[in-house]
Amino acid sequence: MVDPSFPVEFDLRRLLDEHCPDSHRLFAEHVNPRFAQVLRTIGFDRFFVRAEGQYLWDERGERYLDMLGGYAVCNVGRNHPTVKQALRDCLDMDLPSMVQFDAPALAGLLARELGRHVGRGLDRTYFTNSGTEGVEAAIKFARCATGRPGIVFAERAFHGLTMGALSLNGCQSFRQGFAPFLPETRMVRFGDLGDLEGALRAGDVAAFVVEPVQGKGVHVPPDGYLAEASRLCHRYGALFVADEVQAGVCRTGKFLGIDHDPGCEPDMVVLSKALSGGLVPVGAVMVRPSVWDRVYSSLDRAIVHSSTFHMGSMAMTAGLAVLHVCHEERLAARAERMGTLLREGLERMQPRYPFIRAVRQRGLMVAVQFGEPEQLRLRAAWKALHAIDHDLFAQSAVIPLFEDHRILCQVAGHGQPTVKLVPPLVITEADVAYFLQAFEDVLRRMHGTAGPGPDLLARIGRNSLSRRTYEAAAAGTGAGE
Numbered sequence: 001m002v003d004p005s006f007p008v009e010f011d012l013r014r015l016l017d018e019h020c021p022d023s024h025r026l027f028a029e030h031v032n033p034r035f036a037q038v039l040r041t042i043g044f045d046r047f048f049v050r051a052e053g054q055y056l057w058d059e060r061g062e063r064y065l066d067m068l069g070g071y072a073v074c075n076v077g078r079n080h081p082t083v084k085q086a087l088r089d090c091l092d093m094d095l096p097s098m099v100q101f102d103a104p105a106l107a108g109l110l111a112r113e114l115g116r117h118v119g120r121g122l123d124r125t126y127f128t129n130s131g132t133e134g135v136e137a138a139i140k141f142a143r144c145a146t147g148r149p150g151i152v153f154a155e156r157a158f159h160g161l162t163m164g165a166l167s168l169n170g171c172q173s174f175r176q177g178f179a180p181f182l183p184e185t186r187m188v189r190f191g192d193l194g195d196l197e198g199a200l201r202a203g204d205v206a207a208f209v210v211e212p213v214q215g216k217g218v219h220v221p222p223d224g225y226l227a228e229a230s231r232l233c234h235r236y237g238a239l240f241v242a243d244e245v246q247a248g249v250c251r252t253g254k255f256l257g258i259d260h261d262p263g264c265e266p267d268m269v270v271l272s273k274a275l276s277g278g279l280v281p282v283g284a285v286m287v288r289p290s291v292w293d294r295v296y297s298s299l300d301r302a303i304v305h306s307s308t309f310h311m312g313s314m315a316m317t318a319g320l321a322v323l324h325v326c327h328e329e330r331l332a333a334r335a336e337r338m339g340t341l342l343r344e345g346l347e348r349m350q351p352r353y354p355f356i357r358a359v360r361q362r363g364l365m366v367a368v369q370f371g372e373p374e375q376l377r378l379r380a381a382w383k384a385l386h387a388i389d390h391d392l393f394a395q396s397a398v399i400p401l402f403e404d405h406r407i408l409c410q411v412a413g414h415g416q417p418t419v420k421l422v423p424p425l426v427i428t429e430a431d432v433a434y435f436l437q438a439f440e441d442v443l444r445r446m447h448g449t450a451g452p453g454p455d456l457l458a459r460i461g462r463n464s465l466s467r468r469t470y471e472a473a474a475a476g477t478g479a480g481e
């Protein structure tokens with residue numbers, strides 16, 4: 001039977017125009033009512049109708065500065081003209097996609113181009129549709145190639161939320177309710193070589209999977225840590241896997257996060273997020289041929305690990321176009337320059353605003369961590385907010401940044417009183433200046449006589465006064481990224 005609510009002709013513009021006013025209701029009814037409640041509670045329940053570069057526009061025509069970058073997906077900026085044109089061309093050419101029993105030229109081209117960027121002899125590529133899928137592949141490849149079961153990961157690590165990747169998640173809040181996890185996974189302290197060596201000494205470790213800069217809170221390892229960690233892995237017969245899903249594709253000021261540590265010799269590099277241009281999901285696991293050959297070891301194992309959508313033409317095209325834009329627009333250097341400007345501005349504020357505990361930055365991964373101050377009055381304000389919920393404090397910066405200054409950013413994660421910034425790499429000096437001015441305004445108010453609590457609670461209260469409201473605000477701490 002034909003659904004009478006479906007128009008005869010498909011008209012995307014009309015569909016969106018008609019449903020713009022009730023988009024949040026639709027989402028709450030049919031997609032994720034919990035997340036809809038979070039958005040309402042923290043005042044993020046806008047309807048964005050357009051995006052370009054580092055900006056979003058809502059239905060009222062208000063412009064927002066996007067310092068969240070779709071969880072570090074939009075490195076080249078949203079709807080980049082080169083990426084859009086490449087995707088249009090791809091569609092207009094009626095290319096055969098997902099023939100499956102063919103060897104797509106676009107896959108070969110993207111793999112070759114990635115090989116040129118990544119180097120280090122990682123000359124085989126397995127394509128994926130997401131970061132977590134890349135990590136799943138790396139776990140399988142490592143176990144198969146070494147014949148060992150163990151996977152070591154770091155505290156605070158985030159590698160995705162499918163079962164294998166979740167087993168390497170260093171945050172209790174994500175793991176809760178999903179046990180049992182993969183067996184033989186072990187957590188070590190990030191940046192602690194002794195701890196890593198202790199885990200490797202057991203002799204049953206297939207791989208150490210690590211982010212070169214941890215996304216949850218932007219934790220940068222000590223100089224030389226990644227290089228030495230890769231050497232230790234090799235000494236004990238384990239593989240070193242760099243999860244560059246967030247740090248890769250110029251985000252940290254170099255093409256890869258591990259490029260800051262030249263002696264680092266990974267056996268696998270996992271990429272995703274920004275390779276997509278924010279338009280078509282794509283990921284890649286770059287693999288050392290000696291590892292690859294042990295997995296795909298015979299003709300009947302030629303597709304022993306695979307996925308239906310893993311080399312679609314649109315995805316491959318997006319990846320190629322993104323690499324072109326990164327090079328043409330020198331986005332790595334730009335990330336370094338803009339990130340340094342942000343850090344310097346934030347550091348200048350630090351002595352005047354005692355709630356700031358630390359500023360961390362690598363390229364355009366930036367974090368401002370809050371902490372309990374020494375001053376009696378501010379300490380009381382800190383404690384009062386924590387007495388309600390440990391995850392609320394950073395929202396007292398994130399919510400007014402959005403509501404008063406139209407800047408989109410996020411809390412770094414559960415239990416982290418930290419604001420995280422991962423904007424598109426195309427932000428300008430004017431954007432940085434605008435952000436710094438807005439952030440200082442927010443900090444000034446947070447440090448006012450009553451502290452940040454009353455203002456935050458008033459904002460939350462405006463949306464709803466129920467107990468569940470606090471839970472929703474505390475939950476708005478960046479599930480992804």
Ligand SMILES: Cc1ncc(COP(=O)(O)O)c(C=O)c1O
Binds near residue numbers: 161
């Ligand atoms: C370092 C890292 N690895 C893996 C993932 C998972 O990627 P995806 O969300 O595409 O599955 C993320 C996502 O935020 C990430 O930051």
